[in-house]
Amino acid sequence: MPRILLVEDNPDNRDMLSRRLVRRGFEMSFAADGAEAIDRVRGERPDLVLMDLSLPVIDGWEATRRIKADPAIRHIPVVALTAHAMAGDRARALEAGCDDYDTKPVDLERLLAKMAALLPG
Amino acid sequence: MQGPSGQAPVDEAATAGRLAVKAAPLGAASNCDAAFLQLQGLPACPGLAVIADGQVVGYVDRLSLLGKLADPVRHALYEKRPVALLMDREPLVVDAATGIDELAERLVTEKPAALLSGFVITRDGVYDGVASGLDLMRASVDLARDRAVELDRARAVADAANQTKSDFLANMSHELRTPLNAIIGYAQILQEDAADEGNDQILPDLRKIEGAGKHLLGLINGILDLSKIEAGRMEIVLEPVWIPDLVAELETLAAPLAAANHDRLEVTIAEDIGSLETDVTKLKQSLLNLLSNACKFTKDGPVRLAVRWLADGGEPVVEFEVADSGIGMTPEQMGRLFQPFTQADASTSRQFGGTGLGLAITRRLCRLLGGDVTVTSTPGAGSVFTIRLPAPGLTKAS
Numbered sequence: 001m002p003r004i005l006l007v008e009d010n011p012d013n014r015d016m017l018s019r020r021l022v023r024r025g026f027e028m029s030f031a032a033d034g035a036e037a038i039d040r041v042r043g044e045r046p047d048l049v050l051m052d053l054s055l056p057v058i059d060g061w062e063a064t065r066r067i068k069a070d071p072a073i074r075h076i077p078v079v080a081l082t083a084h085a086m087a088g089d090r091a092r093a094l095e096a097g098c099d100d101y102d103t104k105p106v107d108l109e110r111l112l113a114k115m116a117a118l119l120p121g
Numbered sequence: 122m123q124g125p126s127g128q129a130p131v132d133e134a135a136t137a138g139r140l141a142v143k144a145a146p147l148g149a150a151s152n153c154d155a156a157f158l159q160l161q162g163l164p165a166c167p168g169l170a171v172i173a174d175g176q177v178v179g180y181v182d183r184l185s186l187l188g189k190l191a192d193p194v195r196h197a198l199y200e201k202r203p204v205a206l207l208m209d210r211e212p213l214v215v216d217a218a219t220g221i222d223e224l225a226e227r228l229v230t231e232k233p234a235a236l237l238s239g240f241v242i243t244r245d246g247v248y249d250g251v252a253s254g255l256d257l258m259r260a261s262v263d264l265a266r267d268r269a270v271e272l273d274r275a276r277a278v279a280d281a282a283n284q285t286k287s288d289f290l291a292n293m294s295h296e297l298r299t300p301l302n303a304i305i306g307y308a309q310i311l312q313e314d315a316a317d318e319g320n321d322q323i324l325p326d327l328r329k330i331e332g333a334g335k336h337l338l339g340l341i342n343g344i345l346d347l348s349k350i351e352a353g354r355m356e357i358v359l360e361p362v363w364i365p366d367l368v369a370e371l372e373t374l375a376a377p378l379a380a381a382n383h384d385r386l387e388v389t390i391a392e393d394i395g396s397l398e399t400d401v402t403k404l405k406q407s408l409l410n411l412l413s414n415a416c417k418f419t420k421d422g423p424v425r426l427a428v429r430w431l432a433d434g435g436e437p438v439v440e441f442e443v444a445d446s447g448i449g450m451t452p453e454q455m456g457r458l459f460q461p462f463t464q465a466d467a468s469t470s471r472q473f474g475g476t477g478l479g480l481a482i483t484r485r486l487c488r489l490l491g492g493d494v495t496v497t498s499t500p501g502a503g504s505v506f507t508i509r510l511p512a513p514g515l516t517k518a519s
Contacts, residue, residue: 010299016306023313091356105302105338108309 002119003027005046007037007063008081009055013104017050020108034058038066041073048119052104053082053093061096068097077118081106135264137224138217140257141242141250142166147181147204149173154200156181156207157190167239167253171208177248179205180212182238213240217249221260228257287352294345298338305334343478347461350485357403357489361396361514364439368428371408375424378416384424386416391429395516397439403486404510407494410479411443411506418447419503430515437515438492441508449500458496459484483508 004026008014018028029044031037035057041049049067053060060080068074080093080101093101100114144166147156156169160183168182181204189207190196199207213235215224228235236254243249308331315323349355368390379386408426415424425444430437450458461481480494487494492510 010303012303013299013306016303016310019310020306020313104298105305 001025001027002047003029003044004115005029005031005037005040005044005049007031007034007049007055007060008052009033010052013052017106024112032056034060034063037063041067041076042070045073046076048115049076049078050115051078051080051098053080061092064093064096064098079111079114079118081111135221135260135267136217137215137219137221137242137252138244138249140252140260141217142252142256143250144169146170146172146177146248149178149203149205151204152201153186153190153204153207154196156186156204157196157200160186166251167256168251170212170241170248170251171204172248175247177212177214177241177243179208179210180239180241180251181208184238209238212238215240215242217242217244221257221264225257225261228254283352287348287354290345290348294341297341301334301338301341305331305338308334340478343482346482347478347485350482350489355403355486355489357400359398359400361516362399362401362404363396364394364428365390367401367405367408368426371405371412371426374409375412375416375426378413379424382416382419383421384416384419385422387423387425389425389427394428394430394439396514397510397512398514399490399510403490404508407483407486407508408441408443410483411441411494411508414479415443415445415447415504415506419445420447422446422503430512437512439510439512439515441510442505443507444503444505446503449502449504450496450498451500455496455498459494 004021006014006018006028008017008030009032014030018030022028029040029046031040033056037049037051038058051060051064055063064078064080067076067078077099078097080098081104082093090101099118102111102114142165144163145159147169149171159169160166166183168180170177171179171181186207190199213228213232215227228240239251239253241248241251308327312324312327312331315321315327368388372386372388375386412424412426423446425442427442428439430439432438459480461478484494487508487510490510492508494506494508496504496506498504
């Protein structure tokens with residue numbers, strides 16, 4: 001059962017996406033800001049991280065940069081999720097080290113396809 | 122005397138009045154010597170007005186008077202004669218309130234000679250002063266410079282306002298999408314829950330909530346796209362796009378849209394077409410929008426997508442043609458088609474749905490990609506939309 005860390009500060013978004021992913025057989029854990037995300041990735045070693053980009057404390061770009069700078073956890077795929085579909089966001093996310101990128105509201109099938117491509121085995 | 126014939130300028134600095142050199146006028150009975158002495162004492166004065174009964178009756182200009190009286194023989198001849206002998210009896214007389222632009226125009230059309238000789242300025246019909254063509258030119262140059270500065274300032278203000286508008290729209294669209302995200306997402310979760318529990322009777326209502334949410338999201342995304350394009354912040358990523366793959370993907374994406382109205386999707390693609398250097402996301406969005414419209418307006422009929430390339434002597438052009446067999450449009454309807462929020466007519470959106478933004482965005486995207494989208498239509502028979510993109514790097518399939 002793949003373990004997913006969902007980093008999202010909006011409780012509704014966290015609840016919705018996790019309920020739908022649990023239904024699809026994923027095991028979910030959560031972080032509400034970028035700093036907590038880094039701690040949990042180090043502690044829990046999830047199979048994949050879904051990372052909102054506009055986050056309190058440390059934003060998603062910086063959190064991703066720090067995850068990808070740590071040799072112990074850099075292999076863990078990070079998929080950026082953001083409601084900003086502004087020019088440059090996609091490029092910034094990939095530049096920060098995100099392995100893929102999707103926009104909110106989440107199109108579940110599209111997101112699942114992106115996750116499947118990055119999850120091991 | 123003539124007053125200003127055009128609209129009174131609001132800015133006193135831009136009127137003839139500012140040019141007036143307030144030299145004392147001559148009486149009609151003054152002799153030439155008096156005029157000569159007065160002009161010698163006023164080196165900045167282009168000439169002198171001659172007044173009779175409070176009215177301007179003539180004008181003696183510096184150059185011709187000094188020219189005649191500088192020579193001692195002619196001086197002796199003229200000095201005791203009345204100035205009326207040498208004056209111009211039909212000088213250019215303008216009201217002090219005349220705008221600089223209008224003054225320049227009158228000078229050119231009514232009395233070009235006044236550019237050298239000078240002219241008379243009156244205020245409410247009463248003599249006010251004299252002025253030279255050179256002063257008029259200086260005032261014109263000042264005015265043009267002031268206007269340029271004002272235009273620059275106005276443009277800076279407008280640019281800043283436009284930037285503020287774009288930033289506002291970008292932020293608002295984020296704020297709008299967050300709750301909308303929850304509305305659409307929970308409607309979807311409830312549908313999944315209802316399906317699991319066999320609670321089928323609430324599904325249509327949940328689908329309506331999801332549908333309305335997605336429609337609103339489409340509008341917000343459309344407005345955001347338009348504002349990004351208009352603010353010049355739409356990112357274009359050029360890459361080689363293998364056209365047969367793009368067309369196959371479009372066919373898959375459009376299939377459910379065609380099926381909804383029992384339309385037949387007919388796709389033809391030139392065999393020798395290969396890859397095109399363009400922004401695949403923008404091109405796909407544009408084509409999908411045309412296909413979605415074509416399917417929407419066609420019932421039980423064919424919807425055609427044809428892709429070909431042309432090279433009329435110049436560089437090659439790739440042409441994507443989307444033809445429907447729908448209601449068609451009149452020329453008047455086509456004229457408004459690519460404006461935001463204008464479907465062919467107001468009843469169209471009630472009957473066929475849509476945000477009224479798709480074609481406006483499509484046109485702007487196609488122009489960003491260096492091409493355009495055009496339309497031809499026959500009412501009752503259908504419409505043909507054509508996207509043409511220049512394809513300098515077009516490679517052909519072998």
